[in-house]
Amino acid sequence: MDDPTQPANRSLATRILLGLVVGAVAGVALNLQFAPALGGEKSAAYVELEWWADKIVKPFGDLFLRLLFMVVVPIVFCSLFLGVAGLGSVGKVGRLGRLTMQWFLGTTALAASLGLLLVALVRPADRISPAVAAMVQEQYAGQAQEKIAGAQQSKNWLEMLVEIVPDNVVGAAGDNKKLLGLIFFALILGMAATRLPPDRTRVLRELLETLYDLSIKVLGWAMQLAPLGVACLVFHSAAKLGLDVMRLVGWYFVTAMGGLVLYQLVVVTALAWWFGGMSPRRFYRGCRTLIVTAFSTSSSGATMPTTIRTAVDEFGAPKEVAGFVMPLGATMNMNGTALFEGVSVLFLAQVAGKDLGLGEQMLVIGLAVLTAIGAAGVPGGSLPLLAVVLMRVGVPPELLALILGVDRLVDMTRTIPNVTSDLVCSLWLSRREGHPLKA
Numbered sequence: 001m002d003d004p005t006q007p008a009n010r011s012l013a014t015r016i017l018l019g020l021v022v023g024a025v026a027g028v029a030l031n032l033q034f035a036p037a038l039g040g041e042k043s044a045a046y047v048e049l050e051w052w053a054d055k056i057v058k059p060f061g062d063l064f065l066r067l068l069f070m071v072v073v074p075i076v077f078c079s080l081f082l083g084v085a086g087l088g089s090v091g092k093v094g095r096l097g098r099l100t101m102q103w104f105l106g107t108t109a110l111a112a113s114l115g116l117l118l119v120a121l122v123r124p125a126d127r128i129s130p131a132v133a134a135m136v137q138e139q140y141a142g143q144a145q146e147k148i149a150g151a152q153q154s155k156n157w158l159e160m161l162v163e164i165v166p167d168n169v170v171g172a173a174g175d176n177k178k179l180l181g182l183i184f185f186a187l188i189l190g191m192a193a194t195r196l197p198p199d200r201t202r203v204l205r206e207l208l209e210t211l212y213d214l215s216i217k218v219l220g221w222a223m224q225l226a227p228l229g230v231a232c233l234v235f236h237s238a239a240k241l242g243l244d245v246m247r248l249v250g251w252y253f254v255t256a257m258g259g260l261v262l263y264q265l266v267v268v269t270a271l272a273w274w275f276g277g278m279s280p281r282r283f284y285r286g287c288r289t290l291i292v293t294a295f296s297t298s299s300s301g302a303t304m305p306t307t308i309r310t311a312v313d314e315f316g317a318p319k320e321v322a323g324f325v326m327p328l329g330a331t332m333n334m335n336g337t338a339l340f341e342g343v344s345v346l347f348l349a350q351v352a353g354k355d356l357g358l359g360e361q362m363l364v365i366g367l368a369v370l371t372a373i374g375a376a377g378v379p380g381g382s383l384p385l386l387a388v389v390l391m392r393v394g395v396p397p398e399l400l401a402l403i404l405g406v407d408r409l410v411d412m413t414r415t416i417p418n419v420t421s422d423l424v425c426s427l428w429l430s431r432r433e434g435h436p437l438k439a
């Protein structure tokens with residue numbers, strides 16, 4: 001496997017970062033130059049800019065994103081099967097599984113609570129004028145309706161639980177949003193493998209190990225395109241968003257982004273220190289590529305292969321542990337998403353003039369945790385579920401329109417703690433299982 005600590009790969013991390021900065025600066029600059037004022041007529045130059053962003057730049061970004069998604073199914077299946085089969089006993093799988101779930105639930109609830117606390121302190125809704133709120137709502141009403149339609153189709157918890165067991169495993173592997181089905185199948189098959197004599201499963205294990213190594217190799221090639229892919233993805237968002245909408249729902253934006261940055265820099269960093277034994281310097285040195293990938297793809301799923309690679313190559317976590325934790329974490333453990341949901345629900349409740357009591361706030365934390373587990377690790381994956389939470393606590397889901405304009409940037413940012421929390425969980429479990437990590 002390539003070693004990302006080598007100079008060639010270190011410069012890749014720097015080049016990706018450069019791509020990000022170039023994309024963002026160029027996008028914002030062109031937007032500032034050509035975009036109409038909110039509610040104003042689009043100029044011909046702006047229409048042209050949108051055309052270039054959508055039709056020429058975005059396809060290159062999508063190409064990079066799709067290359068990452070392309071290797072997700074083989075990596076999820078092989079790493080989980082080999083991870084579980086490699087753990088050797090159903091008892092050990094159970095212990096790791098229990099600790100992993102404790103981590104997921106504990107950190108997600110902590111993040112959601114921090115989100116609520118911040119909104120209660122900052123009260124961003126008090127700082128937005130009703131006229132501006134009405135204007136933004138009108139502009140994004142259509143998009144909000146789409147998310148609400150998605151929410152109305154969503155199932156209750158029991159139905160969601162039933163759907164974890166796929167009725168057709170090939171179908172489950174065919175949809176990136178249904179990866180839980182594939183995960184379940186790989187886990188069960190891996191457990192079954194621990195019940196057969198090792199000789200009977202040796203050929204399959206070797207085969208899947210090869211498939212896994214090949215997929216990681218392909219991932220390495222895809223990452224070579226990351227500087228360009230990242231520049232294109234970020235340019236597209238920046239050119240279309242600009243800074244206007246951010247100014248309008250500014251305080252919400254500042255609260256959500258501030259909360260996410262605080263959670264990442266203080267909470268995740270402290271967890272990495274206490275549980276993973278990594279000093280902040282060491283931790284962030286190892287995570288640079290991971291963070292930029294999460295930020296630019298806005299997808300835990302697309303980032304998952306990089307998360308595994310980071311844990312194994314950068315920090316020396318055993319493949320079985322990383323291969324067990326990351327696929328589960330990429331679909332179930334979303335700290336940033338839970339924090340964002342807490343902030344958004346409370347903010348929109350304040351906009352609607354509804355002050356949630358302590359009991360309702362507890363309900364929001366519970367729902368944020370459950371929906372963060374249920375959200376797909378794709379860009380905007382949590383938005384339909386956020387609409388569900390709003391409906392459950394009696395806040396009109398149409399208000400979602402208010403925050404959609406800035407959601408792309410918040411989404412990119414919340415994906416960072418979503419994946420770094422998985423990484424720290426795998427470091428913690430590696431140490432608990434007695435595997436020394438790279439200093």
Ligand code: ASP
Pocket residue numbers: 298299300301334336337375376377378379380381382383411414415418
């Ligand atoms: N984009 C997030 C992720 O993939 C999901 C979300 O919060 O919408 O982790």
